[in-house]
Amino acid sequence: MHRTKVKVAVDALDANQTIANANRHDFDHAGVAVVNLMSAPGAGKTTLLERVLASLDGVRAGVLEGDVQGSMDADRIAALHVPVVQLNTESGFGGECHLDANMVRSALEDLPLSELDLLVIENVGNLVCPAEFRVGEDARIMVSSVTEGEDKPLKYPLMFRACELVVVNKIDLLPHLDFNLGRLLANVDAVNPGARVMLTSARTGEGVDELREWLASIPDRARATA
Amino acid sequence: MHRTKVKVAVDALDANQTIANANRHDFDHAGVAVVNLMSAPGAGKTTLLERVLASLDGVRAGVLEGDVQGSMDADRIAALHVPVVQLNTESGFGGECHLDANMVRSALEDLPLSELDLLVIENVGNLVCPAEFRVGEDARIMVSSVTEGEDKPLKYPLMFRACELVVVNKIDLLPHLDFNLGRLLANVDAVNPGARVMLTSARTGEGVDELREWLASIPDRARATA
Numbered sequence: 101m102h103r104t105k106v107k108v109a110v111d112a113l114d115a116n117q118t119i120a121n122a123n124r125h126d127f128d129h130a131g132v133a134v135v136n137l138m139s140a141p142g143a144g145k146t147t148l149l150e151r152v153l154a155s156l157d158g159v160r161a162g163v164l165e166g167d168v169q170g171s172m173d174a175d176r177i178a179a180l181h182v183p184v185v186q187l188n189t190e191s192g193f194g195g196e197c198h199l200d201a202n203m204v205r206s207a208l209e210d211l212p213l214s215e216l217d218l219l220v221i222e223n224v225g226n227l228v229c230p231a232e233f234r235v236g237e238d239a240r241i242m243v244s245s246v247t248e249g250e251d252k253p254l255k256y257p258l259m260f261r262a263c264e265l266v267v268v269n270k271i272d273l274l275p276h277l278d279f280n281l282g283r284l285l286a287n288v289d290a291v292n293p294g295a296r297v298m299l300t301s302a303r304t305g306e307g308v309d310e311l312r313e314w315l316a317s318i319p320d321r322a323r324a325t326a
Numbered sequence: 327m328h329r330t331k332v333k334v335a336v337d338a339l340d341a342n343q344t345i346a347n348a349n350r351h352d353f354d355h356a357g358v359a360v361v362n363l364m365s366a367p368g369a370g371k372t373t374l375l376e377r378v379l380a381s382l383d384g385v386r387a388g389v390l391e392g393d394v395q396g397s398m399d400a401d402r403i404a405a406l407h408v409p410v411v412q413l414n415t416e417s418g419f420g421g422e423c424h425l426d427a428n429m430v431r432s433a434l435e436d437l438p439l440s441e442l443d444l445l446v447i448e449n450v451g452n453l454v455c456p457a458e459f460r461v462g463e464d465a466r467i468m469v470s471s472v473t474e475g476e477d478k479p480l481k482y483p484l485m486f487r488a489c490e491l492v493v494v495n496k497i498d499l500l501p502h503l504d505f506n507l508g509r510l511l512a513n514v515d516a517v518n519p520g521a522r523v524m525l526t527s528a529r530t531g532e533g534v535d536e537l538r539e540w541l542a543s544i545p546d547r548a549r550a551t552a
Contacts, residue, residue: 140366140368140451141366141453141478141481142366142471142474142475167481168454168481168483169480169482170477170481172477172480196454197423197454197455225366225453225481225482226423226452226454227367228394228421228422228452229423245368245473247368247471247473247496247499248368249368251396254395254398255367255393255394255396255398255451257394257395258394258421272502273473273502273503276498276499276502277499303504
């Protein structure tokens with residue numbers, strides 16, 4: 101039975117890559133750069149995104165919100181007058197724990213791709229499976245909250261390895277935690293040497309300018325490598 | 327393709343239930359009560375467990391640690407001289423995001439079941455798939471950290487609905503967060519009316535006695551309903 105499961109997973113990943121390539125083609129055709137934003141539940145993805153989008157001057161951004169159920173995050177983003185589509189993954193028993201390329205593809209017709217410079221895909225909160233499924237993105241960001249502890253890169257190495265940028269969030273809480281930031285950074289470096297790391301607090305706004313600049317430059321970087 | 331995926335999931339859940347029933351039979355035969363401990367990554371499961379196990383007088387406990395990779399948590403539990411087995415789920419590409427009944431079954435021969443009153447199975451940190459896979463347990467606990475926000479029961483309803491006990495952890499951080507405890511409790515009640523809820527801080531020890539008593543009484547409750 102175990103062998104059967106592994107085989108199914110490999111087939112699913114093959115099919116996913118085919119559809120991710122089709123998404124990639126459509127994104128390039130529309131001239132939109134795409135970022136896949138991932139984290140554990142409650143790490144602060146949506147709040148960071150609200151902060152960034154509130155003043156992303158000169159970059160026309162859209163958002164695709166992935167959640168098992170509900171549209172709370174999409175409602176928050178829509179309040180900023182940013183084009184947003186909510187994708188719910190609940191069709192299965194307990195819902196899919198990640199977005200895959202086909203789910204993303206099903207949402208593309210509801211987004212004004214040709215009017216966007218940047219599309220942010222906020223994945224389902226999960227440190228395992230989202231890292232396994234490419235969706236056609238240019239860049240991947242993972243958000244790691246300091247409240248989650250220093251050991252997460254060693255426990256979920258693929259997620260930390262799959263990203264161009266690791267955002268360490270909720271740093272306003274550092275004075276109140278038994279948390280060793282140096283140890284987290286060493287653990288990130290152990291699984292993804294040379295990864296870009298930013299320290300942020302979505303609550304106080306610290307570090308958000310740096311994240312905004314990084315996001316705003318994705319379209320230029322994508323064009324440069326296209 | 328989507329229909330195929332759903333079919334595989336249903337088959338996998340059928341097979342899982344068959345093996346969960348076999349685990350259940352073995353647990354009953356050995357006279358050990360079993361709890362499935364679940365949460366998002368970094369909610370504090372292992373630290374709570376360390377606190378509880380350090381003085382679980384009169385109850386012979388063992389632990390099964392589930393992680394994608396590494397044995398850090400098992401090492402922490404072993405330091406308390408508690409029988410512990412580490413299960414790693416990394417055989418797939420990025421690793422399985424949950425424990426299933428067959429993975430648990432594969433570890434049973436390495437545990438002295440007949441010498442235990444209570445087996446705690448610490449699941450992979452994830453709020454989606456662990457709730458879909460029964461492993462033969464008597465009770466399910468989920469730990470929700472206040473740093474994760476009030477919206478999690480509405481976003482991950484199956485996880486909150488599947489548990490007999492919801493532990494709200496890290497309450498020592500409440501003074502430093504924009505967090506409305508009443509709203510979280512209302513959201514828990516909306517998806518799992520009447521669920522038992524406990525407030526804890528693994529860091530300060532607040533609420534840990536109540537959790538320890540609840541865990542210590544599982545063997546008696548399991549016998550009463552057997």
